[in-house]
Structures are given as structure tokens and as C-alpha cells.
Amino acid sequence: MRYIEQYLSRFAEPEIELIEQIVGQYTKVLAIPVHAEGDNIRHTITSIPNWDKLLVILVINGNQDDLTSPTLKANISSHRWLHHHFGQAIELQKGHQLFQLGSSAMLMIDRFTPLNSLPSKQGVGLARKIAADIALALYQSGKLKTEWLHCTDADATLPSDYFKHAENHQFVAYHYPFEHYHDNSEIERAATLYEISLRHHRLGLLYAGSPYAFHSIGSLLKINLHAYAKVRGFPKRQAGEDFYLLNKLRKLGKIGALQGDAVRLSGRVSSRVPFGTGPAVQSLLAANQDIFYHHRVYQLLALLLSHCNNQITNHLFAPPDNDCTPTNLEDIQIINKLLSTTGYQSKLEQLWNKYTDPQRRAQHLLMWFDGFKTLKVIHTLTDLNFPRVRLEAAVANAPYGDNQWSNTSTDDLNLLNKQLQKMELAAQSI
16 A cells, blocks of 8 residues: 555654564554563563464663663563563564564564663653554565554553454544553552543543544554554654544544453553553542543533534534533523634634535534544633532533433442443444
């Protein structure tokens, strides 16, 4: 494919040259960044099911700021554990290594030692990109016989049905079901509370009718390599690379929510990235903060999205016919103020004037009013009108689920979480 060739020649990382030294053919590929894990990676590695014709690409990484820190020692420990577990490896260029494991293999990329470390202020995004670029190059060469890349993290435990999900080509990516765990009950409670907030947010986006209502968690991804090449791969970010990649992929096709056994994610306390599970759990342990978006944010987002669709279809403001969404004058005033202060109303006018076909307008609206703009609207409404709330208020006023959630006690977080999982399973993939 020409777009794959162009991506590999112009935008791929130099590690793709290693494919010349990789022999055999593989039907599955799994990419895992490894950063400061120590020998804890054994939990992930030993949980990988069905090693038949599987290529695992590990990118052990640390940036130039980590060279004298405990991170380097932990990465060395990960490296040693892999040799202890898998035995002798084939030495490749620049310290990279290949473990031949019958019909399968593990490629270990060294981006943590002083000569190979990542640039300062770069991290997991670049590590994921290196692994994904290698997988894409192998696919283009014919050594990889699947166009689907699995991505997870080195603190995840994979279920036995992990590789058994069928693909539908109207989807460009999927996210796996998930659950957090921890041996410490206090930390597990904080992780569960954070997980509930993630599910609350996705269900709120689904209620609002957002096309970008999916979980953006890098350890849960299954990505079509053709689509990956078209959007020029993972961004080289220290955090949020999963969100930005999915945001681009959604403009090409749908993001599916897989069903089946959950990927188990460690709810550990961590400050390795600026935001995400680790920092959130750490913050929640310090105080029971208001982490849930206000229910009015989702109601107003629904009104805004309905208005945008009506503007490009009929050129009028028609509030949505939805019993759960108030359509009073105050709401309409908030939406009008939001449209005018952000410049969104002028953009809608441009779409109306530029394209006569409603379907083309709708497609351009999807491209323009993306997940990033959706999040900006949510943050604007949160900052100006409706601050975040605690769990109890979120439960009492949830706009989705036909009030199923509002009748549940907030004392049992696990029960709440399971109810939200059921609501997500009942929701259609988008």
C-alpha cells in the first residue's frame, strides 16, 4: 500500500531496520512499553495467552533524565528478568535483542541504556510508536500476517480470550474491557473510584451523542495497521498519546468496544506520567476529591451537539427532543454564549455555506468537532458553570441508564462499578 510505504519512509522510527534480522512469519503481534517496572513485568509476560506464531515487541525505555535515577535500575532489572525467564537471546544492532521461542519470538528494544535512551521529555508515546512502527514494517514485508496490532502495558494482566476476538473492518480500532486491582485495599478503593469516574464519563458522552465516546487507555488498544499508517502513528508524548491517536483514528472509522474477559490493570500509585491512573490514584489517596463531571455538563453537551447537527442539516436551532435533557431558556443561553465565545457558531456557518450535501457537512463536523474539542467544551462548562462533584452527587443525578445507577448505594464501589460495566456492555459500539 502506497500510504504505508510513505509512512515507513518518511515518519517511521529507525528501529524498523531491525525487521531484516527477524525471521519467521507471525499471525499475532503485541506491543508493550516497559518503563521502571523491575521484575514486575513477569505478571504481564506470563499472562500472555496463546504464544503460537506470536511476536511480542518490548520497548524498555527511559529518557535522558532517567540515567541516574531508580528508573534505570528498574529497567536493568526488567532486562535481567527477561534473560532469566527466556534464556539466551540473539544480539541485534545497538543492543536490541531477539528471543526465538519456537514459532514465536520476543523482540526487546533497548531505549533505556545511556547511548539508546529516549530524548528528554519523551516517553511512552515514542515507545509505543517504535513498537507499532516495527509491526507495520513487518506487515508490509509479509512477515506479519495480520493487520491488527495489540497494545498493552507492563502492569496489565491479559485474559485467556485476549487474541480470540473477531475483527470487523468497519472499525479502525477497539478497546478491551478492563478492571483495576491492587493487593492493598485502600489503594484498590481509590483505583475503583477512579475507574467508576472513567465509566461515568464514557456513559455521559454516549448519552450526549458524542461520536468520541470511548475509553482512551493505551493498555487496552487493538489497532488496524492500515489506519495507523494513515494517521501517521502514535504521537511522541509523555502522556495522552492514546487519546490523541484514537482521536485521529475515529475520523477514519469507528472505535469498537470489545466484550469478553477483562484486562486487569494495576491500580498502583505512580507519578511516571503527568496524568492517568497512577497520578489519579495517588491524588485520591490524599483526599476524596470531586472527580466526577457534573451531570449538567453532559446534558448541555447533548444540546450543543444536537444544535450543531441541526445547523449543518437545517440551518436552525432546534433543541433535542429528549426527556432527560432540559431545554429551558437558561440552557439555550448557555449554549449560545458558548458558541459565540469559542467561534464555533462561525464554523458551523462555514460548513453550511461550503457544502451543499448534508452528508458531507456531517462528515466535516465529525472531523472538526472531535474528541479534543469535546473535552474543551466539557472543561469550559466545568470551569464556568458546573464544577466537578463527588461520587454521591454523580450517582444521584446521572443522566444516563434510566436512573438505574441512582438507586444504588455508594457504599459498595464494586457493585457500582459492575453496574456501570453492564451499562457499557449494553451500549452500542460507536
